[in-house]
Structure formats: structure tokens, C-alpha cells
Amino acid sequence: MMNSKALYLRLLRYVVPYWRVFALAILAIIVMAITDPILAALIQPLLDGGFVEKDPTLIKLMPLFLMILIIIKGLAMLASTVGMTWVAARLVMDLREAMFSKILTLPTSEFDKTSSGVLLSKVTYDVSRVMSAATDALVILLRDTLAVLGLLAWMFYLNWMLSLIVFSTVPPIIVIIRFVSKRLRGINTSIQDAMGDMTRVLEEAISGHKLVKVFGGQRYEQNRFQAASNQVRQLEVKTQMTSGVSVFLVQMLTASALGIIIYIAALQSAADNITVGGFVSLFTAMGMLFSPVKRLTKVNDKLQQGLAAAQSVFNLIDKASESDKLQIPPNKTASVDASVSQRRVREDLTRFSGKLTFQHLHFAYEEQTTQALQEISLTILPGETVALVGASGSGKTTLANLIGRFYPVIHGHLLVDDININELPLKTLRANIALVSQEVVLFNDSVAANIAYGAMADAPRDKIIAAAKAAYAMEFIEQMPDGLDTVIGERGVKLSGGQRQRLAIARALLKEAPILIFDEATSALDTQSEYQVQQSLDKLKQGRTTLIIAHRLSSIAKAERIVVMEKGRIVEIGQHAELIEKQGTYAKLYQFSVNSPDLADVQTLPLS
Secondary structure, three states, X not given: OOOHHXXXXXXXXXXXXXXXXXXXXXXXXXXHHHHHHHHHHHHHHHHHHHHHOOOHHHHHHHHHHHHHHHHHHHHHHHHHHHHHHHHHHHHHHHHXXXXXXXXXXXXXXXXXXXXXXXXXXXXXXXXXXXXXXXXXXXXXXXXXXXXXXXXXXHHHXXXXXXXXXXXXXHHHHHHHHHHHHHHHHHHHHHHHHHHHHHHHHHHHHHHOHHHHXXXXXXXXXXXXXXXXXXXXXXXXXXXXXXXXXXXXXXXXXXXXXXXXXXXXXXXXXXXXXOOHHHHHHHXXXXXXXXXXXXXXXXXXXXXXXXXXXXXXXXXXXXXXXXXXXXXXXXXXXXXXXXXXXXXXXXXXXXXXXXXXXXXXXXXXXXXXXXXXXXXEEEEEOOOOEEEEEEOOOOOHHHHHHHHOOOOOOOEEEXXXXXXXXXXXXXXXXXXXXXXXXXXXXXXXXXXXXXXXXXXXXXXXXXXXXXXXXXXXXXXXXOOOOOHHHOEOOHHHXXXXXXXXXXXXXXXXXXXOOOEEEEEOOOOXXXXXXXXXXXXXXXXXXXXXXXXXXXXXXXXXXXXXXXXXXXXXXXXXXXXXXXXXXXXXXXXXXXXXXXXXXXXXXXXXXXXX
């Protein structure tokens, strides 16, 4: 964990690009701070010269000076407020962009460990609290510190003996602030964690609102949200209690000093050791001192909130992004031998033939002792269509995820076109892969934008239409109000499950990648739609390596090879007829599907 000074200096580095506006705002703050002691100082000549000595020149000039001073203070306040707000808004925007950029490059394993609600809380809630430390607290610290120093200097000039009484309160105030700072930092860190939990519960309830309604989970979700919300409330109260006690103690010390000073000053005035103007000016300076001291004691609360939020923000920004270089998870030892590659990566290599080779591959997810894949050895030739079959948890999807290097290949080897996958640039590797998964991801944009997504955004209209037709999606697209330009809503909410699936397939087809991965891609299609998509896949698989993970045997029976998996191992390989003749695991699955034609999902079938 970074200390407060390091955190604050790192925050200020984000202000450097806007140093001109920041400097002008700081200058305005300084001007505004100087006006307080000047105002107190003007009281003495106003009273002594104007009211006691009745100097006509001072009587005319003092009101003018006061008006000019107030105007200058008002303009300085306006400039500092607008300038600091502008800089703070830019800082928050830059931090959010940095966080979002990091989120886009985080390894898949990070998303496995961190809920989307926690990430949302960091980008929305935590970063907004950084503004308190970066600007609001800075304004108070600079303005009020200068004002306090100026007022104290004037008080020393008027009566140094009385001013020493004020300084006697400084050591105990410093002790109180240091103790409270440490406590507030810890509490505010807990608040951010609690806010992340509350956001997670909220996000889960919103995204799963249909399931909540159908299964009567309103009370359960309400209790979860209430518990998370109550945790935030308790911590907020604890923060205010800690801050309030510290402010009370500081104010008691200041008020005690003020009372003593007023008593002694009154005695000195009675003995003619201080003029009326000097007494009132001293008293005014002490009165004006009270407000900035109060703000300075409370600013620690804002500062610690902001620094705790900054720690959370920088923890995310500092996370390791995906890299072309192999990243080994903690507590794991790599056994990767780069010499296993039978060819080197050419700089001009942009398109693969599609050959995939698995050699003695083992894989386990982080923080799990059970291996998801064990001793996988398999070669898939260019243009070959291979289907993966097995019960849920047998390792089919894990195997597909390794091809896209969403997880590192550490034990064993995976070659793409005889090149170790760990030697390939991620951009080059993924440019050669098209993926359609069971969980369809669509964006709140037009149909065309969802098909021609990302690097394909500039694809010609005719190619988008061709891909949509190949996926048998044009039949429902043409019935939409704006056709390809129709906005489909968040996650494609305006479409049926089958329609969403066909758009995802059209997106994969438009990419024309040499490696196609269909992870239960037809799970949401009806029989007719699935048949249509299968027809298009039969045409497109030529010249492309196609890996199909399906739970309907009808969609994989025509595959050139079927790989049957069980508990992370390959137990059978062959064509449909060969595997039926073996009367092994695949034959049992097929026989069960024949006897239960209405049962689509064979992943849940017992294999023993």
C-alpha cells in the first residue's frame, strides 16, 4: 500500500497536462487567502483613524478599500472554483479512461476473481471520491493554511504575547489529526469495499430480474441488498463520528485559547496597552481564524476519503495487462519449452492455415487443485471439423479458451501452425480466430454495428449482408423498422434468443478467420434455424479449421472427427459411425438421445 504522500504526488501527476489552468486556480486561491488578513488589518486604521481620530481622508478611503477588497476576493473565489472544478473534472475523466482501458486489457483470470459490480463501483464511485483529495482538499489546505498564517502574522504584529497562546494549541491539534487520519483511512477503505459489494448485489438483481420474479427471490435479494447497504451506512456513521469527535476537540482547544486571549486583551485595553482599533482588529483576526481552522480539521476527512479511493483506483490501474509474453500465475512453475516450435514467427505472418496441435497439455484454474485438463494430446489439421462432446465440466470449453490464450498454457504445449502459442503476438493470434459462445454478447447499437464489430467496423455493407444471409439472419433483420440500422437495445434485449445467436454467428462469419470456434453456438436455435445454420457452416468450413462444442448430437454427427472428453481427459476419438460401433461413452450418449428425443442437453447425462 502506498503512503499518503506518494498517493497524493501520483494524483498530482495527472494534473500536469493542465498545469496552466491549475496554476491560475492556485494563484486565485492565494489571492483569496490573502484577503482575510488584509481585511482584519484594515479594521485598525478604520477605527483608530476614522472613529477615534476622525481623519476625513481615512473616512472617505476606507469604505472604498473595503469594497475593492471584497470585489477582489469574490473574483478570486470565482476563478479558483471554476478552475479547480475544470481540472478536477478532467482528472476524473482521465482516471476513468485509464481504468476502462485497463479493464479492456485485463487477463480473463482477473474477471474470474472480480465481480462486475466491484469493477463498476471502482469506475463510478471510487474515482469520484478522488476529486475530494485532488482538488477540494487542496483548495482548503492551501487557502485556509495561508489565511491562518496571515491572520497569525497580523496577530503577532499586534500583540505577540497574546498570539503565543494560539500557538500553544498547535501540538495537541497535530496529535489529534495524525491519530484520526490513520483511522479514517482504514474506515474509508472499508467503505469502498462495502460499496463494491452493494453495487455487485444491485447489478446481479438487475441483470437477473426475470429469474428473481419467477422464483420469488425478491425477499432474498432485498435482504442481501439491505445487509450490504447497512454495512455502508454503519461505516459512513463511523466516519462521521470519528471526524466529528476530532473537530469537537480541536474547536474546544481553539475556543479555550480564544477565551483566554479575549480576557487578557480586555485587561490590556483597560490599562491602555492596546488601542481600540488594535483590540477590535485582534479580536476580528481571531474570529476569522476560527472558520479556516475548523475547515482544516474537517479537511482530513475528505483527504483520507480521497486517498483511500485513489489507492483503490491505482490498484486497478496497476494490475498487469495481458501481454504477448507468457504471464505465469502465482505459485505455478512453467514447464514451457520454446524449442518445441517447429518454425519461428515471421514478422509478416498475418494469416494461419489453422493447424492446431496439443501436446501433453495440462491445465488448472487459479486457486483450484483439481485439473480441468489432463494429458491432452491432439492434432487438428487445417480445414478439419472437429466436435468436442462430453458432460458438463469435462473440459471442452476450457480447451477452446486455451486456443484464444484467454488463459496461459503453462504445462504442456499448444501449437498453432507449428508455432508455440506463447510465442505468438496476441493480436496476431486472435485476428485468426472467430468465436461464438453460448453466452451471446451484443451491444446497445445497430444490427450492422454488432455484426461488423471492432476491427471489422469498416466492413462494406454488402459483406455484412452476405454474413447475415449466411447465418440466416436477414429474414428477421429485414422485418425490423430500420433493417440493419435498427438499434437492438442493451444485450440485444429486443431480439429473441435465436435471433441473438444468429447475429453472433454472422459476426464470426464476417471475420473470415481460419479458425472457427463454436461453443454451443446453436443452443438457442430451434430445429429449423439450427438446420439452416448447419447448412451455412457446411459451406464455410472448407479451408477453415472448425472446432464445434455442441450438446445436440445432431449438430456434430457430420463432423470429420468427434473427440469425447470426460473429467478433463480425452477418452474417445473417431467418426460418428466408428464411435457407435465401439459401444463406448459416445454410443451411450447417442443411445440416450435416441431414446429421449425431447432431451436436447446431453451434457447432464450420466456417463457411467
